Amino acid sequence: MVGIVILTHGLFGEELYRSAEMIVGRQDKVEIISMQAGFSLDDVAGRLEGVINLYGSECCLVFTDMFGGSPSNISMAYLGADTVEVVSGVNLPMLLKAFTMRMDGKRTLSEIASESARAGQESIKVAGELLNKVK
Amino acid sequence: MKRIIYRVDDRFIHGQVIEGWINYYNIPNIILVNDRIAGDSCQRLIYESIMPMGSRLLVTTVSDFEKKKPYKKFKKGGVLIIVGSVRDMYSIRDLPDEDSYINIGCIATGGRAIEVTDTVYLDCEQLDMLKEMSLSHDVFVHKLPWDMPLDIRGFENHPAEDKK
Numbered sequence: 001m002v003g004i005v006i007l008t009h010g011l012f013g014e015e016l017y018r019s020a021e022m023i024v025g026r027q028d029k030v031e032i033i034s035m036q037a038g039f040s041l042d043d044v045a046g047r048l049e050g051v052i053n054l055y056g057s058e059c060c061l062v063f064t065d066m067f068g069g070s071p072s073n074i075s076m077a078y079l080g081a082d083t084v085e086v087v088s089g090v091n092l093p094m095l096l097k098a099f100t101m102r103m104d105g106k107r108t109l110s111e112i113a114s115e116s117a118r119a120g121q122e123s124i125k126v127a128g129e130l131l132n133k134v135k
Numbered sequence: 136m137k138r139i140i141y142r143v144d145d146r147f148i149h150g151q152v153i154e155g156w157i158n159y160y161n162i163p164n165i166i167l168v169n170d171r172i173a174g175d176s177c178q179r180l181i182y183e184s185i186m187p188m189g190s191r192l193l194v195t196t197v198s199d200f201e202k203k204k205p206y207k208k209f210k211k212g213g214v215l216i217i218v219g220s221v222r223d224m225y226s227i228r229d230l231p232d233e234d235s236y237i238n239i240g241c242i243a244t245g246g247r248a249i250e251v252t253d254t255v256y257l258d259c260e261q262l263d264m265l266k267e268m269s270l271s272h273d274v275f276v277h278k279l280p281w282d283m284p285l286d287i288r289g290f291e292n293h294p295a296e297d298k299k
Contacts, residue, residue: 037253040243068185069150076181
């Protein structure tokens with residue numbers, strides 16, 4: 001099963017995972033790295049590398065909060081490995097899609113990453129605009 | 136705002152820099168001065184890929200920056216020059232002119248460093264270098280444009296020595 005890392009500014013990742021747990025229950029192979037103020041890039045990169053090494057030859061999908069932010073920049077440095085993919089802009093629907101898709105062992109890392117990203121994007125709606133279309 | 140901003144930030148280009156400085160002031164010219172990143176094509180690609188629309192990035196080593204003074208070719212618009220450490224800023228301290236400003240953004244905790252703000256930790260050597268630079272340039276701890284800048288000259292006492 002594809003491992004998942006949630007790497008974010010502050011405690012956003014921890015709370016996001018807890019919220020996901022409320023919907024899909026406890027998950028295996030999930031690591032959360034919270035980048036706090038005062039942490040260096042090397043501190044966080046070291047922790048991420050430790051998790052990637054822990055997964056070994058198994059695939060690992062890293063979710064980060066913001067493209068261009070430090071968690072994303074750090075993660076992108078590991079894209080050279082075929083076993084790692086990074087998706088930025090993590091939100092709850094995106095995470096739920098990844099958790100449910102990876103249960104099917106036949107889905108590839110690339111498929112899970114793409115479908116998760118799509119689920120995250122499609123979940124963003126301005127509700128008023130939807131209602132105006134219906135009127 | 137001064138036309139040329141020097142920023143000391145050990146996270147280089149990240150959310151605070153993009154949202155807080157580049158986008159807020161529409162700075163079109165960014166120069167990242169760092170030996171390690173200049174010599175690593177993967178890292179350079181990462182930082183190039185995160186540049187906002189309308190901003191261009193030049194990555195250079197400290198010595199090339201000193202020799203070539205690449206900011207001089209940017210005649211129009213602001214220039215944000217990012218260095219990863221106080222030591223690197225100290226190396227190029229003779230370059231900033233009257234139209235520049237030195238901004239201490241993020242320096243992670245480590246060793247005997249003490250907390251100046253939630254993102255800036257300085258040890259005695261770093262504080263001494265910054266104070267020396269402040270004799271000829273404006274040097275402020277200034278995380279975001281809308282934060283109150285802290286003049287480095289305001290740190291009268293050596294914080295590490297205070298703790299002894």
